[in-house]
Amino acid sequence: MARSSSGIVAGLTAAALAAVGFLAYQASANVPANLAAPSSSPSVSASPKEKATGKDKSKGALAVPAQSGAGVRVVYALGDKRVWLVGEPGQKPQTFEVMPSTVSPPPGTYRVTSRSGAVTGSDGVQIEHVVRFTNVENVSIGFSSAVDGTMQTPNPATKTGGVRMKRADGNAMWSFATVGAKVVVVP
Structure with missing residues (x-):
């Protein structure tokens, strides 16, 4: 029983890490390319x-x-x-x-x-x-x-x-x- 429980925990951990990685990617896709420099066209x-x-x-x-x-x-x-x-x-x-x-x-x-x-x-x-x-x-x-x-x-x-x-x-x-x-x- 202990072996199957650790396999389930490992699987859930891997799934959680994949989900966090996907969400981090989505968040980074919405960040301006260069946060340090203001955009040249707006102002x-x-x-x-x-x-x-x-x-x-x-x-x-x-x-x-x-x-x-x-x-x-x-x-x-x-x-x-x-x-x-x-x-x-x-x-x-x-x-x-x-x-x-x-x-x-x-x-x-x-x-x-x-x-x-x-x-x-x-x-x-x-x-x-x-x-x-x-x-x-x-x-x-x-x-x-x-x-x-x-x-x-x-x-x-x-x-x-x-x-x-x-x-x-x-x-x-x-x-x-x-x-x-x-x-x-x-x-």
């Missing part, structure tokens, strides 16, 4: 000389809002429908447009609370690189990108919390905003 860099509230007419880029504080952070400007990924001093921030959700967070400072590689959004759309940072009216608020690449205006009759961005921008957000990262929401 426009803002120069330190730009005014905090206006566009730089020569580059068409917006400067990081002055009221967003200092340090490494994600800045989400509700009125501009724009996000900045602000790194270490000396690094140029990345900025890109977003499509706000129907439920918006109030201005303030938050921390990334959780992340998901791929899920179905509250609007039924398949999304990836979900970076959540708060809850408002029982709705989870976070950044994400639709797998199909769309940034559709959400149905105003539905409470949604997904701040959508292009896939390349979602990749940059995923690499930048890990759990605990600072998120500053400005008007």
Whole structure:
């Protein structure tokens, strides 16, 4: 009896290792090719000389809002429908447009609370690189990108919390905003 039990345990162990290996492969297939370098296509860099509230007419880029504080952070400007990924001093921030959700967070400072590689959004759309940072009216608020690449205006009759961005921008957000990262929401 002992010999057959050890054979069953060995078989179950081998099956479990195979399953873990398969899941690891699937997870790695969804990771951006280069986590260290931001994507070249999604963002426009803002120069330190730009005014905090206006566009730089020569580059068409917006400067990081002055009221967003200092340090490494994600800045989400509700009125501009724009996000900045602000790194270490000396690094140029990345900025890109977003499509706000129907439920918006109030201005303030938050921390990334959780992340998901791929899920179905509250609007039924398949999304990836979900970076959540708060809850408002029982709705989870976070950044994400639709797998199909769309940034559709959400149905105003539905409470949604997904701040959508292009896939390349979602990749940059995923690499930048890990759990605990600072998120500053400005008007």
